[in-house]
Amino acid sequence: MYTLLDRFEEARHAGCPLGIRTTVNHAIRGEPMDHTEIYDSADRKETDKINTLNEHLSDAEFLLKKNWTIQTIEFKLNMIDLELSNTYNRTVMQKVEHRIKKADSISRKLIKKGHAPTFENAVRTLNDIVGIRVVCLYSDDVYKIAELLKQQKDFTLVNEKDYIKHPKKSGYQSLHLIMDVPLVFYDTTEYQRVEIQIRTVAMDFWAGVDNQICYKKSPEDIKKAEKDLKMYSSVISNIDRQMLNLRKKVENSFQAPSNL
Ligand code: 0O2
Helix, strand or coil: CCHHHHHHHHHHHHHHHHHHHHHHHHHHHHCCCCHHHHHHCCCHHHHHHHHHHHHHHCCCHHHHHHHHHHHHHHHHHHHHHHHHHHHHCCCCCEEEEEEEEEHHHHHHHHCCCCCCCHHHHHHHHCCCCCEEEEECCHHHHHHHHHHHHHHCCCCCCEEEEEEECCCCCCCCEEEEEEEEEEECCCCCCEEEEEEEEEECCCCHHHHHHHHHHHCCCHHHHHHHHHHHHHHHHHHHHHHHHHHHHHHEEEEEEEEHHHHC
């Protein structure tokens, strides 16, 4: 399919009106788009699509369903946290966050994937319009939380991406569950696709720094930091391993029969 990105490449060689170039540059760099800038360009059709996407994403019913989905998952997570905390006698989840993906981020992602920035394409192809993030102290807790989420009878696991066992090229580590969550109405059930990211505090720290200085930035910007960040990703893995070993050592010492 011929996309905005293709046109950008074509325009770069031919020297095109500034509007298209700046719009796509924004998309690549991950900056918010200034829509007045787009209007100056020749590409009104693409702008109309982004505006329609914006309208759909601010629709009251759309937002209500997304918020209902978030509440449903957070309720489950609270139950899981309670169960794990009671079983292990310690706090398990440190933080649960959620977000509904913004229009500019959706259009950027669609363009990057080679799709037109339409609402239909967003709903059809993106798994993370609703995103939930669970942060815990130890790497084994990540898998305990994931296991209990997968056991929920009303949730369907669509895909699991283990970036802890197989970190991304950037060094990014996290466990992602893509799930379908049901919203039950009078006579129908509607499934909402969500991405649940589960990771340790250390992995979350790394991802936060990466987000600020590397992820979604231009190759020029990231050149200086990319190598170091990748190395720090293994440092983080080591720290996670050591913290887990420390916890196990302390737990074992409590369980060991006293010599006295
Ligand atoms: P944001 O800011 O969260 O909206 P796919 O599932 O294959 O169709 P997708 O969704 O890109 O494509 O999958 P992937 O690679 O699993 O990434 C999903 C999310 O993980 C990203 O969403 C980020 O939140 C996070 N992520 C992935 N790679 C990195 C990375 O290298 N660094 C950081 N900091 N985060 C990463 P978005 O939509 O890209 O971003």
